[in-house]
Amino acid sequence: MISSKIEAALNRQIDLEGYASMYYLSMASWCEVKGFNGIASFLYHHSDEERMHMLKLFRYINDRGGHAIVPGLQSPPKDYESIRAIFDTVLSHEVKVSNEINALVALCIEEKDYTTHNFLQWYVAEQIEEETLARNVLDKLNLIGDDKGGMYLFDRDLENLPGCETKKPANKH
Numbered sequence: 001m002i003s004s005k006i007e008a009a010l011n012r013q014i015d016l017e018g019y020a021s022m023y024y025l026s027m028a029s030w031c032e033v034k035g036f037n038g039i040a041s042f043l044y045h046h047s048d049e050e051r052m053h054m055l056k057l058f059r060y061i062n063d064r065g066g067h068a069i070v071p072g073l074q075s076p077p078k079d080y081e082s083i084r085a086i087f088d089t090v091l092s093h094e095v096k097v098s099n100e101i102n103a104l105v106a107l108c109i110e111e112k113d114y115t116t117h118n119f120l121q122w123y124v125a126e127q128i129e130e131e132t133l134a135r136n137v138l139d140k141l142n143l144i145g146d147d148k149g150g151m152y153l154f155d156r157d158l159e160n161l162p163g164c165e166t167k168k169p170a171n172k173h
Contacts, residue, residue: 002064006113009104014057015071016100020093021050023076027086030079038159039083045161046090053123060119083151084141091134098127 002010028043058068080086101123108117137158144150 002061002066002116003111003113006107006111006116007061007066009107010057010061010066010116011069013100013104014054014068015073016097017050017054017057018071018073019076020097021047021054022073023093024050024090026076026078027080027089031083031086036083036155038155038157042158042161043086053126064115084138087134087137087141091131091138094127094130094134098131101127
């Protein structure tokens with residue numbers, strides 16, 4: 001059985017993961033409208049990943065006898081300054097999520113909840129990957145600078161990353 005303190009903390013993490021999914025979805029939409037289909041595909045993929053992270057927490061809480069709560073999410077911004085600004089935001093958000101995961105791990109140790117501590121190790125490793133990916137993307141954007149040809153190639157490269165291929169849903173009426 002999960003303690004009420006751990007349950008509440010995990011439900012706060014559900015809220016953060018859900019907001020990340022919505023945030024990346026908003027960024028993806030902005031990119032798609034601006035013609036950056038590859039970057040949009042990358043961000044749609046990451047929106048899906050964040051939702052999966054949220055659902056994994058949901059199931060864990062419920063499996064441990066707690067009650068996962070659907071978060072009331074605030075709407076993310078709908079307009080962005082630039083591709084660079086988007087990825088600066090992605091990195092800062094991933095760092096925030098890493099800090100929250102680390103705080104959850106510390107709480108588990110404090111509460112002697114080693115089962116949840118073990119469960120959260122997947123998130124610890126995942127956050128290392130997420131932060132590294134965001135930093136690598138920003139490094140590429142720094143190399144490109146204001147070169148439009150470089151941005152075109154960057155957009156195309158992101159579209160061809162495994163899992164990020166453009167998958168448009170069929171319009172069925």
